[in-house]
Structure formats: structure tokens, C-alpha cells
Amino acid sequence: MRFTDLGFIFILLPLAAVCYYCCPKKARPAALFFISALFFLLAEPCYIWLFAALIPDFIFASRADRIEPQKRILPCRLIILKNVAIAAVWGVILPIVNESPAPIGVILFCITSIEFSVIRSREAIRPCGFFESAASVTFFARMQLGPVGGVRKLISQLQMASPSLSSISRGAMLIICGAAKRVILAEQLFVIFRSIADMPTAYYSTALGWLCAGCGAAGIYFTLSAYSDIARGIANVFSVTVPRTVYFPFQAKSLRDYIYRLNMPMEDTLNRMLLHGARREEGTTANYFISSMMPVIIAILIYPSANSLLWAIYLAVLIFIDWLILRRIPVFMALPARIVTFLITLPSYILLLPTTLYNRLYLISALLPGEAIPLINDDAIYLLTTNAPLLFVALICCTSAIDALSRITEKQLPQLWWIISALSHAVLFVLTVSFLLWNVR
Amino acid sequence: MSVKKIVSFIVSAAIVLFGFFCVLSGISSGEHPASLLDIPAWSSRLVQNRLSQNEDLTKIAPSLLLAFGPKERDGIFITDDYLLENISSPNEEILKQNIEGIKKFAEKRNAHTAVVLIPTACAIKQRELPPSVRLFNQKELINQCYNQFSGLASTVDAYSQLFAAENQYTYYRTESLPTGLGGYYIYTALASRLGMNPRSLDQFEMQNLPHDYYGSLYERTNYKGVAPDLLTLYRFSRYSRQYKLSITENGEQKSYYTLFPTHLGELGDPKSIIFGGFGERTDISVASPYEDSILIFADETALSYLPFLVVHHGNITIIDLANCTPEQLKDINVENYTRVLFSYSVDNFIHKDVCSAAAKM
Numbered sequence: 001m002r003f004t005d006l007g008f009i010f011i012l013l014p015l016a017a018v019c020y021y022c023c024p025k026k027a028r029p030a031a032l033f034f035i036s037a038l039f040f041l042l043a044e045p046c047y048i049w050l051f052a053a054l055i056p057d058f059i060f061a062s063r064a065d066r067i068e069p070q071k072r073i074l075p076c077r078l079i080i081l082k083n084v085a086i087a088a089v090w091g092v093i094l095p096i097v098n099e100s101p102a103p104i105g106v107i108l109f110c111i112t113s114i115e116f117s118v119i120r121s122r123e124a125i126r127p128c129g130f131f132e133s134a135a136s137v138t139f140f141a142r143m144q145l146g147p148v149g150g151v152r153k154l155i156s157q158l159q160m161a162s163p164s165l166s167s168i169s170r171g172a173m174l175i176i177c178g179a180a181k182r183v184i185l186a187e188q189l190f191v192i193f194r195s196i197a198d199m200p201t202a203y204y205s206t207a208l209g210w211l212c213a214g215c216g217a218a219g220i221y222f223t224l225s226a227y228s229d230i231a232r233g234i235a236n237v238f239s240v241t242v243p244r245t246v247y248f249p250f251q252a253k254s255l256r257d258y259i260y261r262l263n264m265p266m267e268d269t270l271n272r273m274l275l276h277g278a279r280r281e282e283g284t285t286a287n288y289f290i291s292s293m294m295p296v297i298i299a300i301l302i303y304p305s306a307n308s309l310l311w312a313i314y315l316a317v318l319i320f321i322d323w324l325i326l327r328r329i330p331v332f333m334a335l336p337a338r339i340v341t342f343l344i345t346l347p348s349y350i351l352l353l354p355t356t357l358y359n360r361l362y363l364i365s366a367l368l369p370g371e372a373i374p375l376i377n378d379d380a381i382y383l384l385t386t387n388a389p390l391l392f393v394a395l396i397c398c399t400s401a402i403d404a405l406s407r408i409t410e411k412q413l414p415q416l417w418w419i420i421s422a423l424s425h426a427v428l429f430v431l432t433v434s435f436l437l438w439n440v441r
Numbered sequence: 442m443s444v445k446k447i448v449s450f451i452v453s454a455a456i457v458l459f460g461f462f463c464v465l466s467g468i469s470s471g472e473h474p475a476s477l478l479d480i481p482a483w484s485s486r487l488v489q490n491r492l493s494q495n496e497d498l499t500k501i502a503p504s505l506l507l508a509f510g511p512k513e514r515d516g517i518f519i520t521d522d523y524l525l526e527n528i529s530s531p532n533e534e535i536l537k538q539n540i541e542g543i544k545k546f547a548e549k550r551n552a553h554t555a556v557v558l559i560p561t562a563c564a565i566k567q568r569e570l571p572p573s574v575r576l577f578n579q580k581e582l583i584n585q586c587y588n589q590f591s592g593l594a595s596t597v598d599a600y601s602q603l604f605a606a607e608n609q610y611t612y613y614r615t616e617s618l619p620t621g622l623g624g625y626y627i628y629t630a631l632a633s634r635l636g637m638n639p640r641s642l643d644q645f646e647m648q649n650l651p652h653d654y655y656g657s658l659y660e661r662t663n664y665k666g667v668a669p670d671l672l673t674l675y676r677f678s679r680y681s682r683q684y685k686l687s688i689t690e691n692g693e694q695k696s697y698y699t700l701f702p703t704h705l706g707e708l709g710d711p712k713s714i715i716f717g718g719f720g721e722r723t724d725i726s727v728a729s730p731y732e733d734s735i736l737i738f739a740d741e742t743a744l745s746y747l748p749f750l751v752v753h754h755g756n757i758t759i760i761d762l763a764n765c766t767p768e769q770l771k772d773i774n775v776e777n778y779t780r781v782l783f784s785y786s787v788d789n790f791i792h793k794d795v796c797s798a799a800a801k802m
Contacts, residue, residue: 007484010460018457042481169449172456195513200530203575382573386510415444422448434501437492438663
């Protein structure tokens, strides 16, 4: 089961929401936990034990305030060790060895549970029951590339959650938007990406190189953004909120900012855990170290493979260069900084191309026009002309223009916003369903 | 009531009611999940069945994608009428092995040997694609291969015959293989090189099978905009003929007294009606005035022209060298045949080891 399955969108999610709201208010955290467990079972039936392995963490979390601070350290360390081991073995090593995707949600749940155990042992959160802990950590909305951490806020929302029709419909719109990004934009961009991967080096040109990098970057962005929207949408359906995972990385002003925008909750969580909540903006060496780890974690979350790790290393090296040199250069204008950041990071996506390392490096070298490589050729023209509308829409959606316009309209003309939003999401919904029907095999 | 509340109510109610309606209609028609783990697939099936009834909805995605020209999806071009798979550059090692296999066979055996390389749909239907699409040049490859057989084997130019009939239904829309009509054009090319007078098409009775046929490319692209293929059987109708068809597949032999065992269509793959499918070895005996026999080393493309070739022969043996066992190879006595034909699609010939085993015969 995936969040973009037709059955999930139309039947399972509404049914789960109805069951949730039918429960008495006090029983809702327990209901949410069992719903999450059920969805995990349906998504990864072979790995339900990974979900069950989190239960000791919740027992510790719910009883931590009854244990003396000194005696909390050992169980907390054991929990960290257990979750790191689970995430490393089932989230990283086995997928790389077997060349298969990791069970969904495993790394996210493990990191969230570690963070939760750490803040509970530090008493940085007020006491909460077993089901409140369990429901917040395992909330199924974050299962597929959703936001990590943020348990503290989620618990307080669960304790006060009351149904809101506008929140539910806003959630439905976000789910539609997320599904559209995944099936209309990301999948079609990956089709172009894969078709370039199949080409021999003789077909390469500068235009093709940039097209490949652009499609890879936008494909990854729309995948992350899609699951972020879906997670926020599901959370809204259950009348809670979770943070955005990704925020227009191609508009970042610096390399660190770029990495941060790819998965904001993850970096915030690592900062909270490792640096005791030190501000990310301080730009200390420790902050840079966490930023350099981020691409590796993102690569593992998306799809652990040699290619994705190479992509992560490229970005980690850029962060190192940023720490060493670039951060000392004063930025006078935001736009050139944004453009330079975008252009420096774009070639990294060529490293994700499912072809030989030689071909990938050759295509990166083709990004700069030279005598041996044509500026543009028939293959690039074919892909550019036949995919022009898709590329145009992708380009617009990669920027914050629509988002900003939507926020301004909602603030200034809320009635109009609801009407336009409902109509545009209805159109988007029809398009998404058509693409989903096409993709059903 | 504010606009916000009205919109919220409509959106929420529409989704819940539609899901409820799908479940109700599914359960009332007897569709239940087989187990707890089947629930996601079952629920998706219910929604899909309900939504698929609206044909306009299913056509939006492909028509949007094809609005600016044919699209390539995993190496397959989706056009308005055809699914065309572009073939990649040859595997030089395998191509060399295949060529050597035929050359050594022709050098060792004193049989009248012919070779035909059959282009795939992508080469013949290339006008369905924009000019900027870079296709593998099958014509050039065929010529290069034929040059290597010079003095050893006759070569058959099926490409020109098929290309001359490019506007006809010579290739399946959902597969890269030639249709029965395409097979007829290959047969006309073969006949002139094998010393036979090709029969005109009107001497064959055409029978269109009622089953819609969807080839492998349909499954791979899942593009529903393309029309299903039509399977046509060509029966020689001018004179009466009696046939015996024996197919050995996975070591098991089956015999039929017809070239087209139509009952096989009811059992699964409608294409298996044509000569009972393609096995490791197929023997066809024909009660006719013709006593010539032909040994054909081939792949599945041979099934397209066999209905026409059987008219000129008393015995035909088709061998799938890629899959037959050494024992099956030993059983073949090349001297028993008047002529030998190597017939492969360009795609198989340059990517699969289809006939290197011929060198050992």
C-alpha cells in the first residue's frame, strides 16, 4: 500500500478518519496508534515486527518521569542503540546489499523514536501516556518520506485535537496536490531522466546534460514535496499539523540553506538531539557537520544505493567547501547567490542516473560546451519539444510563486481563495486520477 | 453559512461518499478482500473499476502526454496508433557469435542456405515518429551483416518489401513483430530468393479471430489509447491440403492436424492459435504435390510467414536454436532438407545468442 493508491485515497483514509472521529476524545491517541499500526502492516506486512520493536520505547517514554534522572540514561542509550541498529541494518545495509528499497518508514520511525526518548529523558516534555507517545511517534502520515521528529508538538495537538471540517477539506486538497506532484510531475520527469540514461555517450550534448540534471533535480524535489504535502494533508484530516519537509530548495541562497530546505525537520531534529537545540543559523562547525550529514541521510531515506550515496557525497563535499571558503564571501545580492547555488548543485543529480559511472561523469563534463560535445542535438530537441508543457509546469511549480500567491489570496480574499482552491483542486484531482488509472498495472 | 464551510463540506462529503459508494457497489457485486493484507489491493480495485467506467477520464492522461508528440516510455515510443520499441545498439560480441554461427554452418554444410533478418516495427513504422527521434539504423545493420554472408548464403531483403507496404497493417500495434500481412510481404521476398513463385494473397482465405490481442508492449506501457491488435489467420484455399503439426515445447510433444489449433485461444494466449505457438522444435508435414523440405532456424517472427511457406513444401522443420537441447540438435539431419533458412528479427540477432549453436551442427 502506498499513499498514492486509489484505494488508500478514496476508501482507507476516509474510513480511518471516520473511525478516529467516532472514538471518544480520550481514546483517540489509542485509535490513531492502531490505525498507524494497521497501515504499516498493510504497507510492509513482512516488517510489522519493526513496528512492534518500537513498543519498549513508548513504555520508557510514558514512565520516564517516574524514573530518577540518573537511571534514565541507560535505558535511553539502549533505545538509541537499538534504533540505530535497526535503521542501519534494515534501512541501509540490507537495501544496498539486496538492491531493494528499504521498508517504508523504518528510518523515520527510528529517528523520531530516538529523538522522543532523548527529550523524555531530558524531561524536555511534559508527561504523556503510552498511546500518546506511540501515536505521535508512529503517526502513519510520516511513513513515506514524511517529516521526522516534532513529537512534542504532535502530542500537545493530540491532547487537544477537535475535528474541524475546514482542516479536513484543506487536508484533502493537500493530498490531491501531493498525489498530483508525484504522479503527474515526478513520474513523468523520471521518464525523461531514464530515457537519457539509456542513451549512449555519442548522443550527449550540453543541452541534454542540463535537461537530465534538471529533470533529476525536479523529479526528486517533486517526490519529496509530494510526500510532504500528503503527510500534511493526512495530518490535517486528523485535525493535527505536521511541518513541511521540503521548502523550494532551488531558491536557496547558500549551499547549507539548500540542503536544509531538502528536509527541514530532519536537520532540526538532529540539531535538537546532537546540539541540544543550538540554532542552525549560528553556522558553527558543528552545524556544518550536521548539514554535511544531511545529504547522506536524505539519500538513504529516498533510496539507499551506490548512486544516491555518490549524489550525497557530492553535496557533502559542497558543504565542506562552503564551510572552508564560500561562507567567508559576503553576499550582497540574493538573486545571484540563488542562481550560483542552483547551478552548483544541479550537476549532482546526474550522478543519480541509472547508467555507468563513466557515462555519468561524461554527461557532467558535457554540461560545459566544448569542441567534442555539441551544444544541442536531435535527441535534446526531441525531448525538449515533446515535453515542453511538462517542463514549463515543473519549472513554475519549483518556485514559490504559486505558494506565495495562494497565501496572499487566502489572507486578503479568503472567500475567493476557497472557491478558486476548490475548483483548481477539482481539476487537479481529475488529472491525477486519470494519471493514476494509467499507472495502475 | 460561509463559503469556507460550504466548500469544506462538499469536498469532505464527496470523497467519503464516493469511497462509501465504491465499497457498497463492490460488496454488492460479490467482491470481498481475500485476507487482511488484500485490503489495499481490493480497495484500489474497487475504485479503479468504478472510475475506469468513465472512458473520458482514462483518456485524459495519455492525450495530455501525447499532445506535443509521441512520448518515449522505457524505450517504447507511444504514438497515436502504435507502440514502437526502439532497439538499442548491438552487443558486438553476440552479433559476432551469431554471424559466425551461420557462416560456419554454411561452410560445413553443402545445403542451399538463405538468411533473412526481419526489421522490427520501429524501423518500418518510423514515419509515425518525429524526424528528430534517433532510431537505430536497422537497414544499415542488415546490409552489414549480409555482406559477411557473401558467397556463403543467399540473403533476403525483407526490409524493402515491408517498407514499401509501410502504410498497411504489417506490424502489430502492441508488439514489435510482423502480422500475418507483414508475413506475406516477407514471404514474397523469401520466395524470389528460394526459387519459388509466390502465390498471390487472394489464394489465401483470411479469418479474423474474435479475440482482441494485446502484445507485450501494451503490458509494459499500460497505454490504453492504442487499439487492440487483430489476429488474422491465412489459409491456403486454392487447393485442399492436409497438415500435421508437431510441436516440442519444454521437452513435451503435442500434435495437431491443423495449422491453427483454434481451441488454444480459449486456454490463454490467443497468439498460440497460430501454429500452436513457438516451441523448441516444430515439424509440419503437408500432404501436397510438393516434396521439397525446408529447415528453418528461427525465432518467433517465423510464425508470420509460415502459413504462406507451407504451401510450397512437403516438410518444414523450425528450430529455436536458442532454446533447443543438444539432443534435439543431434536429431536433425540437415541432408534431409532441400534448403535451410536462418530467419531472425534484427533485435534478437544483435542482442541474443540465437544461432551460434549452428556452428556445431
